[in-house]
Amino acid sequence: MNLKELAEELHLSQTTVSRALNGYPEVSEKTREIVLAAAQRFGYRPSPAARRLATGRAHALGVVFNAERNALMDPLFVEYLAGVAEVSAKQGFDILISPSTPRDEIATFGRLARDGTVDVVILSAPLIVDARISLLSELKFPFVVHGRPPEPAGVSYIDIDNFGAFQQATSFLIQLGHRRITLINGEEHFTFAQDRSHGAAIAFAAAGLPKNMLEEHFMPMTAENAYRCARQALESDERPTAFLCGSILVALGVLRAAAELGLDVPRDLSIIAHDDEMPAFPADQFHPQLTTTRSSIRAAGTRVAEMALARVAGQKPGTVADVWPVQLIVRGSTAAAPERG
Amino acid sequence: MNLKELAEELHLSQTTVSRALNGYPEVSEKTREIVLAAAQRFGYRPSPAARRLATGRAHALGVVFNAERNALMDPLFVEYLAGVAEVSAKQGFDILISPSTPRDEIATFGRLARDGTVDVVILSAPLIVDARISLLSELKFPFVVHGRPPEPAGVSYIDIDNFGAFQQATSFLIQLGHRRITLINGEEHFTFAQDRSHGAAIAFAAAGLPKNMLEEHFMPMTAENAYRCARQALESDERPTAFLCGSILVALGVLRAAAELGLDVPRDLSIIAHDDEMPAFPADQFHPQLTTTRSSIRAAGTRVAEMALARVAGQKPGTVADVWPVQLIVRGSTAAAPERG
DNA sequence: TCAAACATCCAAAGCGCTTTGAACACTGGG
DNA sequence: CCCAGTGTTCAAAGCGCTTTGGATGTTTGA
Known part of the structure; x- marks a missing residue:
């Protein structure tokens, strides 16, 4: 059923019916009610295509x-x-x-x-x-x-607040006595990666620590990339005692690297990950449960x-x-x- | 620029232009070329809304x-x-x-x-x-x-082939000597869950094993559900030596349960998971790397x-x-x- | 009482496309 | 020379809605 048919059924014009349906003021309450009731009864639904063409708005x-x-x-x-x-x-x-x-x-x-x-x-x-x-x-x-x-x-x-999150997380690690920290960040052309980077850097500066103690890597945040990166960092001469991870997936890769190298988390290595609250991957379902900076992407x-x-x-x-x-x-x-x- | 303007520009009717553009045969090749060229030149793009209304097809x-x-x-x-x-x-x-x-x-x-x-x-x-x-x-x-x-x-x-996949996986576990196997399946109202269930059951029957050695659980396939389920199964008197997992996420939960109970995978416990190839979670990035039944969801x-x-x-x-x-x-x-x- | 103001409603003109039915010009066969 | 057949183009009628610019009563103020 279309507008025309509905209008005929009601012995009203299309104009009035259209206006009644769309809540325009220039139609009396009585007729509006009648129209609304009829539309309901006949199961009338306006055609999105027609409306779109007429109004220019796509909804x-x-x-x-x-x-x-x-x-x-x-x-x-x-x-x-x-x-x-x-x-x-x-x-x-x-x-x-x-x-x-x-x-x-x-x-x-x-x-x-x-x-x-x-x-x-x-x-x-x-x-x-x-x-x-x-x-x-x-x-x-x-x-x-x-x-x-x-x-x-x-x-x-x-x-x-990516900046604040990573500043806070970094400060927390520094308070725990960590000095060599590796940040596995997203690709550097993203603004969020920059903000996180600054947050961590400011925390180091605030603690009076030299910035070269903070090792930073920019990359697509996959488990695999993170694994490679963590593995390399952990096998180097001056290995970090803590990782800051851009996402839960990154943490997964780091955990794997640690496990393979026989490092215990958190005894030998601390990990903080940013958690966007994927219900499929709750941070508290990892072993060990992950310390996170949390915000809901949903x-x-x-x-x-x-x-x-x-x-x-x-x-x-x-x-x-x-x-x-x-x-x-x-x-x-x-x-x-x-x-x- | 709309069709009308384009037609006027070309001194042709809308009909002809429309047909030329849409590849109808009743327009000569010369005019088609001219029309196409002009459309290109003016950057003409037909309005999806109008086309939708006229044809009744939404594209x-x-x-x-x-x-x-x-x-x-x-x-x-x-x-x-x-x-x-x-x-x-x-x-x-x-x-x-x-x-x-x-x-x-x-x-x-x-x-x-x-x-x-x-x-x-x-x-x-x-x-x-x-x-x-x-x-x-x-x-x-x-x-x-x-x-x-x-x-x-x-x-x-x-x-x-969910049936075949789980039949094959189950048979493989049976060949490895596993007798008590737990299948963590999706919710039972899904056809895929039924097919997987049947596959596993048939493998048991084919090996002449009683079906109560196959313990089966239907649930939403989250890591957390899987963790709870696995934990309970592993703490029971007759604990399974192998798990069949409906997804990589399920495997994650099972791995955690095993880790918490000090069970080594694969020494104490074998795991096979179905892998839909999430690039974010490659089965070979787990520790240990997961044995899987693989098919590409993409x-x-x-x-x-x-x-x-x-x-x-x-x-x-x-x-x-x-x-x-x-x-x-x-x-x-x-x-x-x-x-x- | 009359004009102005208001409240309702309507006919018709779009929106930009597709497609029907017809017109027109040009061919070749009889 | 005429007619059927073919190839090419067109005018106009939709598609189903919104919205403009009246038209038609109905009140109100002076």
Whole structure:
């Protein structure tokens, strides 16, 4: 059943029925009720395609899915998506996943913006120099960012306090007596990796420790990369007594390296990992249970979706700039630094 | 630039331009070339919304995202989605993610089918009694299934040989001398869980072993559930010498339980896990490296997307019924059963 | 009492595409 | 020279909604 038929059924015009359904004021309450009841009774649902064509608005929200990047390192993505989905479902918004490779990512964004298949896009993991942000800004296409944009002015975003988290975690390790610490970070072109790096560096500086005691590696945060890196670090002459890990997956790799080398965690080696709360990999299900800096990626997903919808509803960009605190949760993977041998 | 403007620019009718662009035969090659060139030059892109309204086809493919189920146990989902995305991107199809909870999943499917926002839906993890399949069949809405449908007749699907995989894995353990084996399976209403269960049971029967030596547990396949289950099994009087795990995550939980109880893998305990090839969690990055039954969930994603697109192109349902073989990869988590003590 | 203001409702014009049914020009066979 | 057949193009009618610009009563203020 379409609008025309419904209108005929009610002996009303399409205009009135449409307005009644969409809550416009220029229709009396009586008729609105009648219309609403009839729509319900006949199971009328407006055609999204027609509405889209008529209004120019898609009632959809775009998420660019970088197949290579996400598949490689992001079981997180599901959690994030679940958060986004939860909110957008409530508002009746569709979620369009646009796949892309790193190479054609820009083109994908351009297409999304021009085609009008979505009203707003959500952009994740911003880079130090981010062509996607430049492009969307230039096209004046609505977008919101999950993570800290390189130029936050005029951009709505939500981020977790990566700086604070790693500063706190590093300070904690230093207090425990650790001096040689290895940070296994994400790739350095991500803003979050920079923030974490700064956090750790500041903690060292604050403790009056030389910065070369902090060994830092930037890489895609997979278990395997982490394993290789940790293995190499642990077999070197001056091996670290503690690791800071960018994710739970990284911690997994480090744990394996430690196990293979017969090192006990936390006796010989302390580990702190950042935990985005993947339900599939709870930090407290590891052995030993992991000390973490914790923040919910899912909650971030819901928040960023809310922001996106607000943006569609007309909110100005740059209105929101949330930075969420990150909590240090001490569990069994950290202990006082071993005596120097 | 829209079609009308482009047509005026070319001094042609919209009809001709539209047909030239869409490859219809009733337009001469010369004009087609001219039109194509002009479209290119002006950067003309047809409006998806208008096309959708006019044709009734959405050029989109729907994936229902069961937020609770997926978020809980499926980092796999990302890999799967990557596979789907890869194929659909090539054909210019959008992917629409429809979130739902288990409660409103049926309604979500109904809406998808009626709204015309997608041309076909992909359905994952079919159940023994699956209302989604019934609904879509009844509505005569195109769909394809990832997994074995309860009533395969007239349904296009692709599945991995869960039966064969678990039969093979179980036989292998039996050959190694294991007699008490615990299978940590997915929830029993899934067809895949049934198939795995049967595979293991048949292997026991074939070896002439009583079926009560196979202890089986059905549950959501999380590390934590697996941990609890394994812990309980390992502390019982007649503890198993081997575990069959429904996923890598399950294996993680079992490994933890073993570690806490001071059991060495594979000396005291053998483990085989089914591996869907999550790049984030390679089975060979565990300690010890895991013996697995392996199949690529990503490849399944690409295949099921191809099927979905074929279905849209007019292929009859039930045409495809792929069952992919699963390979047993022997690594370090399996060994001969320990001597009875 | 009349004009102005308001509250309701409507007809019709889009939105940008596809597709039907027809027109037109050009060929070759009779 | 005419007609059927073919190849090429077009005008116009949708697709199902929103929205503009009235039209039609109904009140209100002076």
